[in-house]
Amino acid sequence: MxxxxxxxxxxxxxxxxxxxxxxxxxxxxxxxxxxxxxxxxxxxxxxxxxxxxxxxxxxxxxxxxxxxxxxxxxxxxxxxxxxxxxxNTFARSPAGPTVRIWQDSGGMYATVGSINGLPVDFLVDTGSTSVAMNAAEARYLGIDFRVVGTPTMVHTASGVARAWHLTLDKVQVGGIELTGVSAVVLDGAHPERALLGMSFLGRLDMSRKNGALVLHKPY
The missing domain is CATH 2.30.30 (SH3 type barrels.)
Structure with missing residues (x-):
């Protein structure tokens, strides 16, 4: 939900x-x-x-x-x-790293990655424009979101909640590492697991093959 x-x-x-x-x-x-x-x-x-x-x-x-x-x-x-x-401002690029993510028992694509070098459990969410996490996760990662982030208000299932929009230095999943990744930190305990959204996924090629979500960095 x-x-x-x-x-x-x-x-x-x-x-x-x-x-x-x-x-x-x-x-x-x-x-x-x-x-x-x-x-x-x-x-x-x-x-x-x-x-x-x-x-x-x-x-x-x-x-x-x-x-x-x-x-x-x-x-x-x-x-x-x-x-x-x-x-078309990007030229044709040589092959880059590829990561395969398998569905968990609930049918979701989940994987372990890292943010700024620290391990994070991700839930792949192509419906989320940005990487998203709760406030406790951000504190664990050493992100002072109230200082470096831009405050905003977002609508949740329980009403309006505070959030902060910021840029992560580095996000990595398997052999794929991206820098300058847009993210949002929500005040409170949700989302329970960090969401790997389109600010990361949208910079990759994505496909599904033999039940796996295949991520490929084209350069």
Missing amino acids: YKRTVASLLLALPFCLVSVPAWAVHSLTVLGLFENKAVLKIDGRQRVLSAGETSPEGVKLIRADSQAAVLEIDGQRRSYPLGTSVS
Whole structure:
């Protein structure tokens, strides 16, 4: 239940940028997702694509659900979560590290990683725009969120709660390490487990294979 709450809280945070290969399309934003249908903004024009359909710009929708769309661009297929904004300012990159995350007994993708070098239990949440944690977790990590963070108010299932938006120096899962990762700290005990949101995931390629969530850093 809290997963859905955090997803709704963080929609106002900036879109994440992810790297893309060299292609003819200059910019793309995933505006809306439905079962096998996606609302995209391609080079400034809004397009609604159904699975198997190709836009005039050459973007083909392979499949979609409420969390992500698989698009084929310039012959390459990648998963683009809701809210992702990409551009061709990134060149084609060599292969990078890959991490596989398996579902737990509850059907959730959970993994152990680290924030600023300290171990953290993560719950993968593609519906959360940012990495999110509770105040106790932030204190354990040595994050003085009331000093370094920007205060804000967020809506939770029990009402309005205080939160602080900040940037983490380093987040690592397996062999994938990213710096300057956007995060939010919520006052109180929720979320019970830190959420690995799109400020981290959105900078990677994501796919599902043989029951595992596969994360790949393209450079």
